[in-house]
Amino acid sequence: xxxxxxxxxxxxxxxxxxxxxxxxxxxxxxxxxxxxxxxxxxxxxxxxxxxxxxxxxxxxxxxxxxxxxxxxxxxxxxxxxxxxxxxxxxxxxxxxxxxxxxxxxxxxxxxxxxxxxxxxxxxxxxxxxxxxxxxxxxxxxxxxxxxxxxxxxxxxxxxxxxxxxxxxxxxxxxxxxxxxxxxxxxxxxxxxxxxxxxxxxxxxxxxxxxxxxxxxxxxxxxxxxxxxxxxxxxxxxxxxxxxxxxxxxxxxxxxxxxxxxxxxxxxxxxxxxxxxxxxxxxxxxxxxxxxxxxxxxxxxxxxxxxxxxxxxxxxxxxxxxxxxxxxxxxxxxxxxxxxxxxxxxxxxxxxxxxxxxxxxxxxxxxxxxxxxxxxxxxxxxxxxxxxxxxxxxxxxxxxxxxxxxxxxxxxxxxxxxxxxxxxxxxxxxxxxxxxxxxxxxxxxxxxxxxxxxxxxxxxxxxxxxxxxxxxxxxxxxxxxxxxxxxxxxxxxxxxxxxxxxxxxxxxxxxxxxxxx
Amino acid sequence: xxxxxxxxxxxxxxxxxxxxxxxxxxxxxxxxxxxxxxxxxxxxxxxxxxxxxxxxxxxxxxxxxxxxxxxxxxxxxxxxxxxxxxxxxxxxxxxxxxxxxxxxxxxxxxxxxxxxxxxxxxxxxxxxxxxxxxxxxxxxxxxxxxxxxxxxxxxxxxxxxxxxxxxxxxxxxxxxxxxxxxxxxxxxxxxxxxxxxxxxxxxxxxxxxxxxxxxxxxxxxxxxxxxxxxxxxxxxxxxxxxxxxxxxxxxxxxxxxxxxxxxxxxxxxxxxxxxxxxxxxxxxxxxxxxxxxxxxxxxxxxxxxxxxxxxxxxxxxxxxxxxxxxxxxxxxxxxxxxxxxxxxxxxxxxxxxxxxxxxxxxxxxxxxxxxxxxxxxxxxxxxxxxxxxxxxxxxxxxxxxxxxxxxxxxxxxxxxxxxxxxxxxxxxxxxxxxxxxxxxxxxxxxxxxxxxxxxxxxxxxxxxxxxxx
Numbered sequence: 013x014x015x016x017x018x019x020x021x022x023x024x025x026x027x028x029x030x031x032x033x034x035x036x037x038x039x040x041x042x043x044x045x046x047x048x049x050x051x052x053x054x055x056x057x058x059x060x061x062x063x064x065x066x067x068x069x070x071x072x073x074x075x076x077x078x079x080x081x082x083x084x085x086x087x088x089x090x091x092x093x094x095x096x097x098x099x100x101x102x103x104x105x106x107x108x109x110x111x112x113x114x115x116x117x118x119x120x121x122x123x124x125x126x127x128x129x130x131x132x133x134x135x136x137x138x139x140x141x142x143x144x145x146x147x148x149x150x151x152x153x154x155x156x157x158x159x160x161x162x163x164x165x166x167x168x169x170x171x172x173x174x175x176x177x178x179x180x181x182x183x184x185x186x187x188x189x190x191x192x193x194x195x196x197x198x199x200x201x202x203x204x205x206x207x208x209x210x211x212x213x214x215x216x217x218x219x220x221x222x223x224x225x226x227x228x229x230x231x232x233x234x235x236x237x238x239x240x241x242x243x244x245x246x247x248x249x250x251x252x253x254x255x256x257x258x259x260x261x262x263x264x265x266x267x268x269x270x271x272x273x274x275x276x277x278x279x280x281x282x283x284x285x286x287x288x289x290x291x292x293x294x295x296x297x298x299x300x301x302x303x304x305x306x307x308x309x310x311x312x313x314x315x316x317x318x319x320x321x322x323x324x325x326x327x328x329x330x331x332x333x334x335x336x337x338x339x340x341x342x343x344x345x346x347x348x349x350x351x352x353x354x355x356x357x358x359x360x361x362x363x364x365x366x367x368x369x370x371x372x373x374x375x376x377x378x379x380x381x382x383x384x385x386x387x388x389x390x391x392x393x394x395x396x397x398x399x400x401x402x403x404x405x406x407x408x409x410x411x412x413x414x415x416x417x418x419x420x421x422x423x424x425x426x427x428x429x430x431x432x433x434x435x436x437x438x439x440x441x442x443x444x445x446x447x448x449x450x451x452x453x454x455x456x457x458x459x460x461x462x463x464x465x466x467x468x469x470x471x472x473x474x475x476x477x478x479x480x481x482x483x484x485x486x487x488x489x490x491x492x493x494x495x496x497x498x499x500x501x502x503x504x505x506x507x508x509x510x511x512x513x514x515x516x517x518x519x520x521x522x523x524x525x526x527x528x
Numbered sequence: 529x530x531x532x533x534x535x536x537x538x539x540x541x542x543x544x545x546x547x548x549x550x551x552x553x554x555x556x557x558x559x560x561x562x563x564x565x566x567x568x569x570x571x572x573x574x575x576x577x578x579x580x581x582x583x584x585x586x587x588x589x590x591x592x593x594x595x596x597x598x599x600x601x602x603x604x605x606x607x608x609x610x611x612x613x614x615x616x617x618x619x620x621x622x623x624x625x626x627x628x629x630x631x632x633x634x635x636x637x638x639x640x641x642x643x644x645x646x647x648x649x650x651x652x653x654x655x656x657x658x659x660x661x662x663x664x665x666x667x668x669x670x671x672x673x674x675x676x677x678x679x680x681x682x683x684x685x686x687x688x689x690x691x692x693x694x695x696x697x698x699x700x701x702x703x704x705x706x707x708x709x710x711x712x713x714x715x716x717x718x719x720x721x722x723x724x725x726x727x728x729x730x731x732x733x734x735x736x737x738x739x740x741x742x743x744x745x746x747x748x749x750x751x752x753x754x755x756x757x758x759x760x761x762x763x764x765x766x767x768x769x770x771x772x773x774x775x776x777x778x779x780x781x782x783x784x785x786x787x788x789x790x791x792x793x794x795x796x797x798x799x800x801x802x803x804x805x806x807x808x809x810x811x812x813x814x815x816x817x818x819x820x821x822x823x824x825x826x827x828x829x830x831x832x833x834x835x836x837x838x839x840x841x842x843x844x845x846x847x848x849x850x851x852x853x854x855x856x857x858x859x860x861x862x863x864x865x866x867x868x869x870x871x872x873x874x875x876x877x878x879x880x881x882x883x884x885x886x887x888x889x890x891x892x893x894x895x896x897x898x899x900x901x902x903x904x905x906x907x908x909x910x911x912x913x914x915x916x917x918x919x920x921x922x923x924x925x926x927x928x929x930x931x932x933x934x935x936x937x938x939x940x941x942x943x944x945x946x947x948x949x950x951x952x953x954x955x956x957x958x959x960x961x962x963x964x965x966x967x968x969x970x971x972x973x974x975x976x977x978x979x980x981x982x983x984x985x986x987x988x989x990x991x992x993x994x995x996x997x
Contacts (some may be wrong), residue, residue: 300631
């Protein structure tokens with residue numbers, strides 16, 4: 013196998029609260045002038061004594077050098093896109109262009125309440141980006157405010173609420189429909205917005221069961237949340253009938269944009285009949301995910317819903333030829349966060365679209381689909397793994413395999429396979445999702461991977477299959493080449509042993525083992 | 529015809545590679561992979577977007593646009609109000625840019641993500657130390673949405689109907705709270721303030737706080753910069769009715785001010801941006817969220833929490849996501865929140881910042897801010913017609929400046945400052961709090977030099993002297 017030797021660093025690094033030495037410091041503040049000493053005393057004596065902090069916080073005392081070395085060591089025990097293949101399904105872990113980080117850094121010291129005359133540059137970028145996103149999604153107007161995809165979903169569900177309320181029938185519209193293959197955020201967001209979640213099953217092709225959907229809709233239906241292509245990577249070909257079914261009962265159709273990448277420039281959610289669309293900037297537009305965030309989750313809507321968007325939107329004043337923050341929206345649902353959105357993320361997306369252009373976005377979509385289908389084809393002969401649902405149909409951005417047979421025949425589960433993949437210097441696919449597939453391994457290669465790396469992944473999967481049949485313990489004991497072996501996740505969550513802060517650790521001291 | 533673009537971000541966009549891959553799949557054209565999409569939904573034209581640009585042109589284009597902005601680096605800016613200018617040590621930027629952190633996803637595979645997981649555990653632990661709370665999550669989007677989530681958490685615990693908030697609250701925070709609780713049909717009631725001091729009207733609080741009260745929320749320091757000195761009394765009134773006490777903080781004050789965990793807070797929210805994160809035109813921000821350690825509270829917490837554990841064989845310590853059964857990817861419609869992507873990298877920056885400052889640094893930071901803002905208040909209040917601050921109370925870093933006796937609107941004063949003196953004044957709050965007259969909210973932190981504060985005073989003096997022109 014043209015494998016590579018991989019050994020992640022393992023530093024046994026102590027918890028930072030248990031490091032350092034008295035009096036050390038990593039940062040000094042500008043000194044106060046002598047004649048400002050008196051105000052220090054005044055400032056502090058102006059406070060009632062009972063409000064002063066008596067015992068300093070137990071923060072570590074560290075020199076700058078120690079802080080740097082600690083965190084660099086930690087960074088070496090972390091795997092990112094820049095290290096290699098990251099086929100985490102539905103997460104679209106594509107390459108994050110360096111130029112985008114560079115250009116975004118000049119935003120650092122701009123305050124959101126600055127006079128509009130001093131921020132025309134950033135307003136122009138945001139205005140143009142929102143227009144571009146509207147063009148890409150086929151929607152009428154885009155709000156850049158949501159901080160993440162899930163917040164976009166919450167906003168989307170709130171817009172449904174606002175629309176039904178405006179039409180005077182919110183009391184009746186209590187149900188939100190989601191397919192059983194939906195991302196977990198869909199039902200969670202719908203519930204937050206006050207809807208009762210109605211789940212519709214998938215059909216034998218892994219798509220929305222039209223019959224079941226028709227049975228589920230009624231005058232209580234507020235809307236349907238759907239991702240297309242769905243979480244199996246299959247395009248919902250019945251989308252016209254689905255849209256009609258929902259619109260016939262005056263429900264709204266919501267597009268979960270987690271899977272937008274494969275249809276960029278090819279198909280637009282708005283054209284398929286979706287009324288509300290969220291976009292995961294950190295997936296589709298290549299902004300770094302930062303180990304969990306920040307992301308950005310703009311929402312695009314059809315014309316009828318624009319009046320409900322949160323304030324402010326970014327406007328352009330033709331008369332004075334300037335951009336401005338538009339708060340004049342009386343039907344707006346209000347605000348879902350402070351200020352205007354995750355601007356540093358949005359500027360990166362602007363640069364990304366600028367680099368790829370219309371042609372490049374389409375190329376990205378097509379190549380991501382080509383890569384996924386190539387993997388699907390090459391992996392389909394791997395012993396123990398099978399492709400559930402619609403074998404003959406092409407996938408879009410991702411493909412989902414089931415390790416059910418492997419589990420039955422060798423006792424090796426999808427989880428074990430995922431851990432073993434880490435040993436070969438790659439990140440694992442998403443596991444156990446979508447819920448309609450047993451022992452699921454959800455693989456999204458994205459367009460940011462060369463053919464040789466795809467072939468290497470196929471070889472790794474084949475090797476693991478062989479290992480499972482010949483020496484299952486090897487796979488079950490994985491990983492061995494990364495910073496730690498398999499972790500006890502039950503212990504981390506059990507009421508008797510959960511240790512969620514250093515303070516809790518000092519109180520309870522229940523994590524026995526070598527705590528450095 | 530198979531086309532090819534060969535873009536640097538798309539390795540397989542080479543014709544030859546594509547042909548090889550297509551042969552493997554058994555197709556002649558990538559379009560065949562879209563054959564199942566009904567024709568009427570296929571976009572028959574190119575998107576109306578610019579043509580691809582090489583990197584150099586992207587850089588030139590974006591930089592040219594951004595150079596139209598003026599920033600806190602080009603002029604003294606005295607704005608705060610939810611997002612504050614502070615110095616970010618070079619170490620913070622340098623580590624946050626480490627690609628292993630920057631380009632990683634949510635740590636779903638903990639064994640290969642120990643670096644980020646440990647850093648998040650450390651962030652949570654450091655937040656617990658400064659707030660004196662037991663548990664913190666690894667981030668919310670920002671203070672405003674964190675407050676919304678805190679109230680939703682509180683109502684899950686006691687299933688009551690009203691939430692009490694101070695009348696002096698950031699209007700965007702209040703608007704966000706309203707959005708978050710509207711679907712639950714909760715009532716938000718505002719509690720008035722003492723017009724002399726700005727402090728919460730305790731009599732009104734006592735009247736309003738009942739067994740219907742979900743939670744009482746206060747901010748310390750307050751939105752208008754004064755310090756709420758009655759927090760212990762407020763905690764007592766709140767707990768007397770078995771309601772939850774939620775406190776919103778600016779963490780840079782916690783080296784000087786008593787932490788909320790020591791005066792009875794059940795939940796602490798706040799803005800983590802000042803701890804090592806740049807302003808970035810208001811986003812990303814960092815929502816702080818901490819709670820007392822009671823199991824029932826922890827079970828209802830929103831957001832990702834990282835826990836310490838051991839390897840299965842018990843030989844080594846490690847870190848992983850804990851209590852995932854609260855979260856959307858497991859619990860779906862019964863999750864405590866829908867949050868998935870959070871602000872992890874901003875928490876990393878804050879962990880770095882707190883580690884660099886240490887206990888002494890955090891104390892000095894608070895003292896420096898209080899001192900500088902106090903000298904600024906003194907200087908400005910010496911200008912005839914200007915009153916700073918409006919409230920007779922100790923302030924932290926922000927303070928109100930009133931121009932009623934100047935005979936000019938805040939807007940006029942600000943335009944003159946910006947146009948003639950190259951100084952950006954504070955936030956105009958005349959419309960937010962009409963009862964305070966022509967008032968602005970100014971912010972002074974450790975980044976404002978004595979010279980800049982002096983320049984502001986001189987400029988204001990000159991603007992005011994020009995009278996009502």
